[in-house]
Amino acid sequence: MKAYRAIVSARFRMMLQYRAAAAAGLGTQLFWGFIRIMIFTAFYRVAKAPQPMTLEQVVSYVWLGQAMFAMLPWSVEPDLRVMIRSGNVAYELLRPVDLYWLWFSRSVARRSAPTLLRAVPMFIIAGLFFGLRAPQSVGVAAAWLAAMAGAFVLSCAISTILSISLLWTVSGEGVMVLMSGAAWLLSGMIIPLPLFPDWAQGILAFLPFRGVADAPYRVYMGNIPLNEVWVVLAHQLAWIAAFVVVGRALVGRGLRRLAVQGG
Amino acid sequence: MLDDVRLYFKYISVSVRSQMQYRASFVMQSVGQLLITGIDFLGIWALFDRFGGLEGWTLTEVALLYGMVSVAFTFADAMSAGFDLFSATVRNGDFDRMLVRPRSTVLQVIGQELTMRRVGRLAQGTAVLVWAAWAIEAPWSAPKALLLAAAIAGGTSIFVGLFILQGTMCFWTTESLEIMNTLTYGGRESISYPLSIFRPWFRRFFIFVVPLAAVNYFPALAILEHEDPLGTPVVVQWSSPLVGFAFLLVALQVWKIGVRHYRSTGS
Numbered sequence: 001m002k003a004y005r006a007i008v009s010a011r012f013r014m015m016l017q018y019r020a021a022a023a024a025g026l027g028t029q030l031f032w033g034f035i036r037i038m039i040f041t042a043f044y045r046v047a048k049a050p051q052p053m054t055l056e057q058v059v060s061y062v063w064l065g066q067a068m069f070a071m072l073p074w075s076v077e078p079d080l081r082v083m084i085r086s087g088n089v090a091y092e093l094l095r096p097v098d099l100y101w102l103w104f105s106r107s108v109a110r111r112s113a114p115t116l117l118r119a120v121p122m123f124i125i126a127g128l129f130f131g132l133r134a135p136q137s138v139g140v141a142a143a144w145l146a147a148m149a150g151a152f153v154l155s156c157a158i159s160t161i162l163s164i165s166l167l168w169t170v171s172g173e174g175v176m177v178l179m180s181g182a183a184w185l186l187s188g189m190i191i192p193l194p195l196f197p198d199w200a201q202g203i204l205a206f207l208p209f210r211g212v213a214d215a216p217y218r219v220y221m222g223n224i225p226l227n228e229v230w231v232v233l234a235h236q237l238a239w240i241a242a243f244v245v246v247g248r249a250l251v252g253r254g255l256r257r258l259a260v261q262g263g
Numbered sequence: 264m265l266d267d268v269r270l271y272f273k274y275i276s277v278s279v280r281s282q283m284q285y286r287a288s289f290v291m292q293s294v295g296q297l298l299i300t301g302i303d304f305l306g307i308w309a310l311f312d313r314f315g316g317l318e319g320w321t322l323t324e325v326a327l328l329y330g331m332v333s334v335a336f337t338f339a340d341a342m343s344a345g346f347d348l349f350s351a352t353v354r355n356g357d358f359d360r361m362l363v364r365p366r367s368t369v370l371q372v373i374g375q376e377l378t379m380r381r382v383g384r385l386a387q388g389t390a391v392l393v394w395a396a397w398a399i400e401a402p403w404s405a406p407k408a409l410l411l412a413a414a415i416a417g418g419t420s421i422f423v424g425l426f427i428l429q430g431t432m433c434f435w436t437t438e439s440l441e442i443m444n445t446l447t448y449g450g451r452e453s454i455s456y457p458l459s460i461f462r463p464w465f466r467r468f469f470i471f472v473v474p475l476a477a478v479n480y481f482p483a484l485a486i487l488e489h490e491d492p493l494g495t496p497v498v499v500q501w502s503s504p505l506v507g508f509a510f511l512l513v514a515l516q517v518w519k520i521g522v523r524h525y526r527s528t529g530s
Contacts, residue, residue: 032445039460174294177291
């Protein structure tokens with residue numbers, strides 16, 4: 001356990017070095033948020049029937065998405081890709097720790113530091129000036145934090161699987177592109193999930209991706225009531241367990257067929 | 264001039280051949296891009312499905328806007344990989360080598376790579392464009408087809424211009440700035456929707472500063488015979504793609520200023 005903690009804290013400190021990138025990213029995310037909100041506002045101007053979310057909720061949803069953007073499972077560690085291509089992955093195998101949890105720890109560090117750097121200023125700016133509402137009560141805020149923790153672990157579990165898929169280099173790249181696209185759409189980053197057609201809602205609720213963004217955001221704005229928060233948490237936990245089990249099995253298989261390039 | 268064109272094709276044929284060495288990876292990435300960009304359009308479709316319309320615009324009309332900008336962006340993106348990765352060229356001193364060659368620097372940078380895997384994205388954009396062209400109510404004519412082609416060429420010019428400006432900034436910062444992505448990717452994203460839905464400051468930005476509206480929204484109005492809520496005259500709608508080529512010329516001038524400013528990193 002100590003080893004993993006050391007890995008996380010070392011890489012966390014490394015990621016904290018990218019403060020200029022985070023500042024530039026903040027500008028990008030604000031701009032992006034404006035675009036999304038203007039588009040949704042235009043659609044809501046002509047909406048006749050009542051919608052599953054109010055425009056105010058959609059605005060908060062967009063800003064939460066922009067604030068938490070860095071923790072979504074849409075990328076693998078670039079270092080790992082290079083390592084597998086170059087054969088340096090052999091060094092990873094030599095370390096006296098479990099490979100799955102080693103890569104999981106890398107993913108934790110990769111998501112936590114940038115998220116902190118970006119989320120805090122985003123909450124302040126969007127909260128003060130651009131219509132991000134505060135949670136209605138302390139209870140809601142606490143439930144949201146719990147759901148965010150679940151979202152964070154789930155996101156790390158998904159991205160660890162993506163990293164592992166790179167052990168099958170070529171097909172792994174395809175898997176990665178598809179999974180990250182799916183995660184993007186099905187987590188609610190393109191449009192909030194409740195705005196998808198009604199017939200799609202059942203599938204969306206079942207799939208793991210809503211757990212990384214949509215579900216915690218809706219807890220935050222009270223769109224998911226407090227007495228249903230346990231469903232969100234149970235959904236996240238079930239998928240975390242599934243991804244960890246599958247991921248560990250894949251590591252075993254991937255390593256057996258891995259050929260390390262010499263030289 | 265003709266010589267330069269021949270050289271460019273020579274450059275990119277090398278680039279294409281080297282990319283085709285990893286055929287399986289190429290196929291996988293192209294298919295991936297096809298599906299990923301399809302996801303983009305799925306979002307637009309879902310919004311129309313939920314809300315029925317967008318201030319007098321139908322899904323097919325927005326699909327035309329989307330298809331035009333998507334195809335133009337993809338052409339530019341595939342050609343401009345050299346400018347996108349220009350910070351590395353500056354940092355490791357490769358630009359010094361380009362300067363001593365008796366050819367224009369722009370030609371050498373743009374000749375570095377033609378990104379073939381963008382073919383997936385191109386297919387998706389083209390598919391949406393063809394569907395929209397077939398489904399819109401306004402009748403097609405030869406001048407309109409010409410206008411569409413000019414708008415796409417103008418759009419490609421603006422995006423190439425933006426990539427050149429992004430590369431030019433490396434002469435001062437040696438780093439490529441993420442902020443430029445807001446203009447390229449953000450521009451593509453927002454301009455796929457009718458300009459009239461945006462706030463005035465935002466509209467002005469995409470008309471006067473980065474004139475993407477001139478190669479997308481205005482010509483599309485003429486093609487769709489859609490009345491402009493902003494009230495632009497028809498003449499403007501037909502001639503606006505020219506602005507795209509002007510933008511590229513300005514970007515090339517800025518690049519020249521940048522090159523004069525260049526100091527090698529010494530590495």
